[in-house]
Amino acid sequence: MTAHSRGLLGEKYLRKFPVGRFLYFIDVLLWMIAIVLAALLRYEFAVDQISWSIYAGFFVGAAALQLVFGLVLNLYRKGMRFRAGGFEDTVGVFLATAAVGSVLWIVSLIFGGTWGISRGVMLIATPGALMMMLGVRFLARILVSRARQPGPDSEPALILGGGYVGSNLIRWMMSDPASPYRPVGVIDDDPNLARRNVHGVQVVGTFADIEEAARRTGATVLIVAIGAADAALLRRVQDAAKRGRLSVKVMPPIGQVVARGVQGGDLRDLSIEDLLGRQPVETDVSEIASYLMDKRVLVTGAGGSIGSQLCTEIAKYGPAELIMLDRDETGLQQALISVHGNGLLDTNAVVLADIREADTLEAIFRARRPEVVFHAAALKHLPMLEQYPDEAWKSNVLGTLHVLQAAEAVGVETFINISTDKAANPTSALGHSKRVAEKITAWFGHTTGRNYLSVRFGNVIGSRGSMLPTFIRLIAEDKPLTVTHPDATRYFMTIPEACQLVLQAGGIGRSGEVLILDMGEPVSILEVAQRMIAMSGKDIEIVFTGLRDGEKLHEELVGAGESEDRPFHPLISHTSVDTLAPDHLDKESFMRRLGTTPHNTKESSR
Structure with missing residues (x-):
């Protein structure tokens, strides 16, 4: 069984695991530990001075209150999973723990003199329980994230762009064992991201460093994760990827990523249309x-x-x-x-x-x-x-x-x-x-x-009988590409x-x-032919035929x-x-x- 298959089986098991119930019992256990440690610290480990039966009641109260507040704040909902983010859970854990600690502290404040217990125990136990709960969740997310990461059979990839699209792409890759790609580095020109991590993936350089980054990380593919990548940028990407012996993949438009997130089928090969096209045209629907x-x-x-x-x-x-x-x-x-x-x-x-x-x-x-x-x-x-x-x-x-x-x-x-x-x-x-x-x-x-x-x-581009489909067929059949003139240009x-x-x-x-x-x-026909040949990976000859009757050099x-x-x-x-x-x-x-x-x-x- 491959590591990739084991990852998929692990993911299947995690989906069936009752995370909510497990977390509740862990939180109750942590409350007990926190209360015991707080009492020991408050009484300077004088065990014979501690009213353990009273604090046992506090422990039962903590268990009941944690369940109530946890359900209200969706901390233990059925079918929940460990998520890669965790901000919402962090806020929820903080609020629930603060609420439980506050109630028990008020009880100790009112009845402490009567019961002969310290009012400071809950002030010590509450932050202790909170830190332990957050620590357990953080550790669990690390372990689960590692279980979900792409296996060694996945293709090492450099991610061009550490912004919104890139971070979403990395998050998806690092949480999906079925991902065919494994991020090994981020390329970004933003100086604020230099030597930083994006969801645990190191920023390894700027655009000028792509070739060196590929050699250092062993990457075989470059994924363009920039929301507004125009044709000029993509041509530069193709040239840099060629020098670094990288294949190129591109992400869908940013609107699609915002609408439904990153999905497995989103990544596609760089196409000649990407290299010739422009930014989407804004039309007035009304x-x-x-x-x-x-x-x-x-x-x-x-x-x-x-x-x-x-x-x-x-x-x-x-x-x-x-x-x-x-x-x-x-x-x-x-x-x-x-x-x-x-x-x-x-x-x-x-x-x-x-x-x-x-x-x-x-x-x-x-x-x-x-x-x-x-x-x-x-x-x-x-x-x-x-x-x-x-x-x-x-x-x-x-x-x-x-x-x-x-x-x-x-x-x-x-x-x-x-x-x-x-x-x-x-x-x-x-x-x-x-x-x-x-x-x-x-x-x-x-x-x-x-x-x-x-x-x-x-x-x-791509209309029936036009240049691009003709070039595609000639390349597929290993036939020479015919170009009328090396200086000919056309609008696309x-x-x-x-x-x-x-x-x-x-x-x-x-x-x-x-x-x-x-x-x-206008775009050079010769450049189009050369880029299409480069994308095919074949050694195709270009034959110049001369301008035909009635044909212009430049339209x-x-x-x-x-x-x-x-x-x-x-x-x-x-x-x-x-x-x-x-x-x-x-x-x-x-x-x-x-x-x-x-x-x-x-x-x-x-």
């Missing part, structure tokens, strides 16, 4: 709920990464009806599972339709009468659309026009078109098609006077963050505007001549684009901008 609650909401492209997450977020705000539309039946099934918890598809919550079919769309809109529309359906792969620009025209331009026309026909109040940073100073078929979509959305906004607007942002945002800001934009956007989501600082969020006013939200800029009336749409002009014509695209030559 602004979002005001235009979604009790409204019929339709999402196009609901089977895609952004569309399905939008549906999940929208469902939280109590829409009267959520209509999920897509031409991808499998994507719709996954969205349905996320929103309704089943994928049966026998519901009118999902609509199988193609935005390229204007008549079908209008019929759906007239039948379902949506009041709010999120238009997320689009073709998005830049190199594919460079080969087949006609498809960009059909889906991103005409498809958007069809959705806008259907929305106008039924009086949709709010229309949010999901755009991309490729639309800022466009150089590709994707960028030009999304730019035209922004312009016709603005035209409908100005024409109808309703909130028809576009929201523009960059790469979304997590799917939930992007969707929250899109919903926020719908609450603050004005008719005809383009809202631009702040993506933070832009704001186009030439566009403003960056932020009147309502610190992460959302408001700007405007030229409007484009539907009857001015010109496919030949669109193709000429791309250096091609409808007659020489690869699609028409197939």
